[in-house]
Amino acid sequence: MVTTPPASAPRFLDSLAASLSWRRVLFALVMAVAVGFALDHIFVTPVPVLIGRALLVALLTLLAFGVLEHWPRHLPNWLARWVLQLLGVVLAVPLGTLLAYLFSTGGSLAGFLQSEARLMGFLIMAATGLFWAPLLAMSALLRQRDAAARSQSLAFELERSELERRALDARLRLLQAQVEPHFLFNTLANVRALVDAGSPQASQVLGSLIAYLRAAVPRLQEPSTTLGQELQLVRAYLALMHLRMPDRLQFEVLDGPEVQRLNCPPMTLLTLVENAIRHGIDPSEEGGRITIELQVKEGRCWARVSDTGVGLTRAGDGLGTGLSTLRERLQLAFGGDATLRLSENQPHGVIAELDFPAQST
Numbered sequence: 001m002v003t004t005p006p007a008s009a010p011r012f013l014d015s016l017a018a019s020l021s022w023r024r025v026l027f028a029l030v031m032a033v034a035v036g037f038a039l040d041h042i043f044v045t046p047v048p049v050l051i052g053r054a055l056l057v058a059l060l061t062l063l064a065f066g067v068l069e070h071w072p073r074h075l076p077n078w079l080a081r082w083v084l085q086l087l088g089v090v091l092a093v094p095l096g097t098l099l100a101y102l103f104s105t106g107g108s109l110a111g112f113l114q115s116e117a118r119l120m121g122f123l124i125m126a127a128t129g130l131f132w133a134p135l136l137a138m139s140a141l142l143r144q145r146d147a148a149a150r151s152q153s154l155a156f157e158l159e160r161s162e163l164e165r166r167a168l169d170a171r172l173r174l175l176q177a178q179v180e181p182h183f184l185f186n187t188l189a190n191v192r193a194l195v196d197a198g199s200p201q202a203s204q205v206l207g208s209l210i211a212y213l214r215a216a217v218p219r220l221q222e223p224s225t226t227l228g229q230e231l232q233l234v235r236a237y238l239a240l241m242h243l244r245m246p247d248r249l250q251f252e253v254l255d256g257p258e259v260q261r262l263n264c265p266p267m268t269l270l271t272l273v274e275n276a277i278r279h280g281i282d283p284s285e286e287g288g289r290i291t292i293e294l295q296v297k298e299g300r301c302w303a304r305v306s307d308t309g310v311g312l313t314r315a316g317d318g319l320g321t322g323l324s325t326l327r328e329r330l331q332l333a334f335g336g337d338a339t340l341r342l343s344e345n346q347p348h349g350v351i352a353e354l355d356f357p358a359q360s361t
Helices: 008-019 022-038 047-070 081-104 109-114 116-196 202-220 227-244 268-281 311-315 321-333
Strands: 249-254 288-297 300-307 339-344 350-357
Touching: 022 047, 022 116, 047 081, 047 116, 081 109, 081 116, 109 116, 116 202, 202 227, 227 249, 227 268, 227 288, 268 288, 268 300, 268 321, 268 350, 311 339, 321 339, 321 350
Parallel strands: 249 288
Antiparallel strands: 288 300, 300 350, 339 350
16 A cells, blocks of 8 residues: 655755755865865875865764755754754764764774774864864854744734734824815805705706716825826816806916826815815805915925914914814825915915825826
């Protein structure tokens, strides 16, 4: 009956092959050459024979070190693997030296034991190996431990970065979800005010709102958008608001082709414009004008939304949840490399300025 080897055998052979890497084998060859030349002034044996013996000892020691690195798979709690590897190296050196002498002298154990010169050579080479092999093994173990620690630290860092990225993404989506009802409820409240007042423009405004929402809602769930798309929504929103208060709202958009493909969080400009209307233009009896300016300077995008509404004094410092939410969304989207500043617009009104990296799609 034909039996198949256990599944662990191929894994063990692969691990052993990885342990006997070309770097280790090359190092063993270099050490064998060094030992052969170092012992040349002591032995009458030719240097090539000394190098051959030292190489056989080095390879057998390396084999013992590699085998015990992966076998046995399970050790008792009181026995550390590095201790087992050191014991294997210490035992492999005299055994390998004996095999090297027997191989180079014809394999006669009796003749080897009867030759005082060979016994002395065996002791010298074994002592040399027992001095260097454990030191080199400990050095390799320390390097392995440091490499394993660095690898584990890197794995932890990658895992932590991934968890942070997921947390930021979840936080960004949560903030974005808070923006959607905030904007939609404000807009619907404006439509309701027109309906309650019996305005003849209610139907036209509602139609414009439906058209706007058809274009805007699919983009609300996107993690990012472009300033070009944002400007489309802003223009549609301002046109919608102009229908509601044609005598009290004027607006102007100043932009260039270089800003169209720049990335930004969804509803960035729209939040500023909606905030200007809600807290600046609406409370003013005379209404006002909104100006939107976009520029790219030295790798940064500069956006400015100014209004001639009631200003900071009458509107108060807390201009609604929209701006505070926008601030946090910008910080999450650009890793803290974005600023939102508010200042007074003379003689009255508010200026909102955005500064963030100019990143294109």
